[in-house]
Each structure stands twice: as structure tokens, then as C-alpha cells.
Amino acid sequence: MKINQFFKKKPYVIAGPCSAENEKQMLNIAHQIKNHTDVFRAGVWKPRTNPNSFEGVGDSALKWLNKVKSETGLRVITEVATARHVEACLKNDIDMLWIGARTTVNPFYVQEIANALKGVDIPVFIKNPIHPEIGLWIGAFERIYNSGLTQLIAIHRGFYNYTNSPFRNDPKWEMPIKLREKIRDLPIICDPSHISGNSSLIEDVSQTALDLNFDGLMIETHNNPSLALSDKNQQILPKKLITILKNLIVKESKLRDEVFKRDLLKHRAKIDLLDEKLIHLLNNRQEIVEIIAKFKDKNKLTIFQVERWFEILKTRKELSSKMDLNPQMIEDIFELIHKYAILTQTKIMR
Ligand code: PEP
Numbered sequence: 001m002k003i004n005q006f007f008k009k010k011p012y013v014i015a016g017p018c019s020a021e022n023e024k025q026m027l028n029i030a031h032q033i034k035n036h037t038d039v040f041r042a043g044v045w046k047p048r049t050n051p052n053s054f055e056g057v058g059d060s061a062l063k064w065l066n067k068v069k070s071e072t073g074l075r076v077i078t079e080v081a082t083a084r085h086v087e088a089c090l091k092n093d094i095d096m097l098w099i100g101a102r103t104t105v106n107p108f109y110v111q112e113i114a115n116a117l118k119g120v121d122i123p124v125f126i127k128n129p130i131h132p133e134i135g136l137w138i139g140a141f142e143r144i145y146n147s148g149l150t151q152l153i154a155i156h157r158g159f160y161n162y163t164n165s166p167f168r169n170d171p172k173w174e175m176p177i178k179l180r181e182k183i184r185d186l187p188i189i190c191d192p193s194h195i196s197g198n199s200s201l202i203e204d205v206s207q208t209a210l211d212l213n214f215d216g217l218m219i220e221t222h223n224n225p226s227l228a229l230s231d232k233n234q235q236i237l238p239k240k241l242i243t244i245l246k247n248l249i250v251k252e253s254k255l256r257d258e259v260f261k262r263d264l265l266k267h268r269a270k271i272d273l274l275d276e277k278l279i280h281l282l283n284n285r286q287e288i289v290e291i292i293a294k295f296k297d298k299n300k301l302t303i304f305q306v307e308r309w310f311e312i313l314k315t316r317k318e319l320s321s322k323m324d325l326n327p328q329m330i331e332d333i334f335e336l337i338h339k340y341a342i343l344t345q346t347k348i349m350r
């Protein structure tokens, strides 16, 4: 894919309410944030999980977005979920579109949107699918790209939580990092609002995103969050948005300070050496696993012995908890080591 990175400024900021509620609300917010944001957002058609929630005012809000555009000079963006939404946006001069998390999961809808966009190269932002399936996310980019659109951007908005968590949607930072490895030049922005679900976490999540070299942020901003018709817990006041943006620290990805660079290189050299040792140790371990496999084969023992596996887990976690290591990390690593040990043994015993 040859992505056209249309914005050069970093962080690129998109802000505005979750939903377009009325013209006054939109203009009020837009005027307060116009000098601090690049794009104004507002949902016109709202994909709600519960059918009794506010589902957006629909097409009439497109005119309000246009008014924001002409009064403030901001570019405007809204969410599309069907071909009809796309057509209405194009007819009403909406500058950019985003595809929501509940749409990215459905290839039929994404294809329908892609077909409706053929020949119109406007910026399209694609949110991650609700569940952590990177294939669906990549597939959505491919569908839109195949329609001739080149200004593509990813929005990381977190993933459905199966367990209790301080986040509304689990950030799973490894997913956007994986996406960047798959689609090299793709800009990625973070939506801390839908990750947090709670206004108090927005600043921390935003800073983490910048530390991870994200290109921008999409932050829900409302003039009266407690009365918002959707997502009221996570929206922040324009004043708060401006403070957060001022506090954020944008770190250089290319370090200017040569001394610091040299120090960093020294530490990296140590890491390289340790990794090399780790690989040698894994090789030694594998040699022993092979010896055990031959022994088990001769003595007609099964490969997997559950008590032994529990003992490995328990002792390794106990040892790690005496150090400054996360026992969960150790459990994850040993699960992998064990998985490959079983594979090695299966190969030998077959
Ligand atoms: C939104 O941005 O308001 C929205 C509905 O987001 P998501 O698709 O991430 O749930």
C-alpha cells in the first residue's frame, strides 16, 4: 500500500462531541477549541449497542458541521456506516470520514463504503474492530485502498474487555504496533476517550500514545458533559482539552542530544548481549528437552505431564516474584517455552 501521509503536524488533533446534538452546542464547542485542534468531530449517525439509546439526529446535523466549517475554518469529520451515509457526507462537503469499531468488524459494510467512495480521495480514518482481530482491521484498509483512496489513517480506540479493568476498552497497545509493522507508512492516532470511558484517564492514555510515537489524538469534547446525550462519562470540557494538550510532552523520535544517544547505544549493546545469552540458554534447554523426549519414548511415557507443568509454573513464578519481575510475564513466557518443548518432543517421538 502506498499511503499518502496528508498531515505533517504532530500530534494531529481531532476534537468535538461524541454526538451532534444541536447547532448551538456544536458552534459553542467549535469556537472554544478552534485554535487548539486541527479537525472538528461529531457523530451524526450513532451506532449504539442498546437500541433505546440516542442514535444521533441524522442528516440534518450535516448542515451544522458545515456551519462549524465556515465559522471556524476547521475541517470536519463524522462517522459513516453505510453507503448512504457516505453519499450524504459527500453531498454536504464533509472533509473527512471515519469508520467506527462496530463497522470495521463487518466486511460487507466496509466494502459497501469502499464502493461508495470510488474515485473520491478524501481522508478516511478506520477505527480498530471491537475485538482484537488485526486481520479485520488490515482488511478494511485494503478494501478502502482498493477503491483508490490513499489518505488512510488508523484510529486505535481499544478493544472489548472480557475482564474487570479501569478501561472501558482494553488498550492492548501491541495491536496498533503490530498494525504499523504490517502497513508501514500508515499514520495511527489514538482515541483516548473510548479507551478510557472516563474523563479522568484521558490525559494518561494520551501521553502513553505519544510516548509510543502515535501521530495524533481524537478526544471527545463537550460543552456540558454531564448532559451529553451519549458517552457523558468520558467527554471533557473544552477548557480541559486545552490544558491536556498543553501538558502533553512530545518526545523526539530522533534524539538530538548526542551524549544521550551514546548512552542509549551503550545500554542497547548490553541488551543485545543479554538477548544473545537468552538465545544460547534456550538452545541448551532445547537440547535437554530432546534428551528427555528420547527417554520418554523408550519408557513409553506420555509427552505432557500435568503435575510437572504445574510445578514448572509455580516455581518459576515464585522465583520471579522475589525479583522485580512481573509473574504474569514469566507465566506467559513459560507457556510459550512449554508449547515449543511439546512440539519438539512430538516431532522426536513420532
Ligand atoms: C465514537 O467515536 O463516538 C464512536 C461511536 O466510537 P467507536 O466506534 O470507537 O465506539
Ligand code: MN
Pocket (backbone or CB within 6 Å): 018, 019, 220, 230, 231
Ligand atoms: Mn462516543
